[in-house]
Amino acid sequence: MAKFGKRTRAARENVDRLATYGIDEAVKIVKGNATAKFDETIELAVNLGVDPRHADQMVRGTVALPHGTGKTLRVAVFARDAKAEEAKEAGADLVGAEDLAEQIQKGEVEFDRCIATPDMMAVVGRLGKVLGPRGLMPNPKLGTVTPDVKGAIDAAKAGQIEFRVEKAGVIHAGIGKASFSEKAIAENVNAVMDALAKAKPSGSKGTYMKRASLSSTMGPGVSLDLGEAVS
Numbered sequence: 001m002a003k004f005g006k007r008t009r010a011a012r013e014n015v016d017r018l019a020t021y022g023i024d025e026a027v028k029i030v031k032g033n034a035t036a037k038f039d040e041t042i043e044l045a046v047n048l049g050v051d052p053r054h055a056d057q058m059v060r061g062t063v064a065l066p067h068g069t070g071k072t073l074r075v076a077v078f079a080r081d082a083k084a085e086e087a088k089e090a091g092a093d094l095v096g097a098e099d100l101a102e103q104i105q106k107g108e109v110e111f112d113r114c115i116a117t118p119d120m121m122a123v124v125g126r127l128g129k130v131l132g133p134r135g136l137m138p139n140p141k142l143g144t145v146t147p148d149v150k151g152a153i154d155a156a157k158a159g160q161i162e163f164r165v166e167k168a169g170v171i172h173a174g175i176g177k178a179s180f181s182e183k184a185i186a187e188n189v190n191a192v193m194d195a196l197a198k199a200k201p202s203g204s205k206g207t208y209m210k211r212a213s214l215s216s217t218m219g220p221g222v223s224l225d226l227g228e229a230v231s
Helices: 006-013 023-033 081-089 098-105 118-134 149-158 182-198
Strands: 041-048 060-064 075-078 094-096 113-116 160-164 170-177 209-216
Touching (some): 075 118, 113 149
Parallel strands (some): 075 094
16 A cells, blocks of 8 residues: 655545535645645646547647646747747747757757747658657647747747647646636636537547546645536
């Protein structure tokens, strides 16, 4: 049996593992259990009734969190000439073309979001083996392959997050920090749940959202009442 420290045991005692909680109550519990010496990340995990091995059951998209993530996002942009200047002025952390591709090929992937203008995809396409597994490959459906470089950077910096279902049918999303107010965390949770509901794929049969839980970096998961969460 795993042994837990005093703080972890106390946190687990605050949670009924068999119960489900409304979003507001779950947020209160999770926030109360986030007592580490650093600002813990609040994470939402949702188990979906999909098999992402089938194209018509893939769940992927973006959502703008009303209160951001609490994390400073580093953005890389593939662009040339005027669009490169636009990216720099908009606050991109890395801007380049073939030179940026060479850095990435060497394993220098020091960014959280990758944006590209359409004309750069011939260069970016060669980076699939590096960017793909990290979930960083620019995609027009996610708004990260676009001529509107400034708009994409602004959205990323303002708290837009990407979500993508994993092999086991689970979505994980960091939706804030323990230092956020309960209201801000709850509104971020609602934004993600609404986005997931709208992203339900055509191939999904039966129950789409099976389970959902909220947790902090060091705290136990708290199961959400899906009847409330998706209402």
